[in-house]
Amino acid sequence: MPAPIIKVDAISKSFGTFKVLDGLSMQVMPGEKLALIGPSGSGKTTILRILMTLEKIDGGHIQIDGEQLYHMERNGRLLPADERHLAKMRQKIGMVFQLFNLFPHKCVMDNVTLAPMLTKGVARAAAEKRAMQLLDMVGLADKAKAMPAQLSGGQKQRVAIARALALSPKIMLFDEVTSALDPELVEEVLNVMRKLAAETDMTMLLVTHEMGFAHDFADRVLFFDRGRIVEEGKPDEIFRHPKQERTQGFLKKIIAAGHRV
């Protein structure tokens, strides 16, 4: 059995006096597609942001691909990670945000090529060639020269996915990537994600309120509540036969709110 690519060990995180994550542990296997679901404020975004090093942890350990994320091993001792170590670890991880976070002053092509050129020293021609492949994959090859402001929300999000993929991360984090979109634009983004899941062996962690999509997409579903994983299992187990009361309650509310499961 291969080693887990993500190993979260008893991490805690507070904002002020509010404990968002409380001794959270989880493991993700290479290539696994994971859906994180749960009520608002349960810490789903926070755990993704922690994995992307956008948020510090107060306690615990995280291993990515066999290496400590927030610590460095020096002479058998664990020290807090410095900026160089974090930069090295970030190469393994990419993230797509709810609000896209495209660079508004750069055209689509430059959005995608900027990071590979700067962080990996890829030559412009090679970076643009790869960007065209990725834009083609997300169905936006004809928008390479467009500015973000000229794109629809769905198109922006597809660019953001291509931009993250351009760095070839082993792990991709998706935080409610369709929840800021008009309903008719959701599907085009989900289609890209389906394609990614089918065609690559990337490890993917997805926070979503699209239960139907989570069901089809995920190998495993984690149900979060109040900073803990209350229940986890195969999509069918979680969505059809939830064992925990809180999971049942949450799913009932979601279905009542009109979401398809």
Added chain:
Amino acid sequence: MTQWSGYLGLILQGALVTIELTLMGSVLALIMAFLAGIGRVSRFSIVRALATIYIEFFRGTSIFVQLFWAYFVLPFVGLSLTPLLAGVLALGLNVGAYAAEVVRGAILSIGREQYEACTALNLGRWQGMRHVILPQALLVMLPTFGNNAIELLKATSVVSLISLADLTFQAQVVRSQTGSTLMPFVSVLVIYFVLALIISWGVRSLERRMARGLDGVRV
């Protein structure tokens, strides 16, 4: 009539000096503004402290005093400047201190999500600043930079105090030589005003050029 044109020539010579001071002073102010403005948001406290001292010092003392120091005091420490250079130094450092706060404010006005995108794409701090934050912040700075440049233009007249023959100085010369007050002072009024107009117009067209295609910004 020919006499008037001779005097007008003097005034135009003064205008050239004023333009020269404004351009060179603005270049120095711009450099200082970016150094100190970026220094103010540095993660190194010593850099932040140096930037703060510079800004507070030059905003807290008057341009006259700064000019006198540049011209009369610096020679005592072995640095003798021409009147022009002393003027450029005082004006550039003074206006640069104000503009540094503009740079800092503009950097801080860029949303957290842009910084986070930089981190997620593994850009270094300086790479993100240079390629993502500053280009967007520049658009925020430009209108105020335009005001700063006009302030600088108006402040150039202080150099007449160290006998640099700028526009204001030449107007005084013409006045004392002709006894006429109206002609020289109307001319300098018009010239300052036209120069200021040129600056605003230039900055505004630069703004329009840079704003093209950007999210949520007037084009």
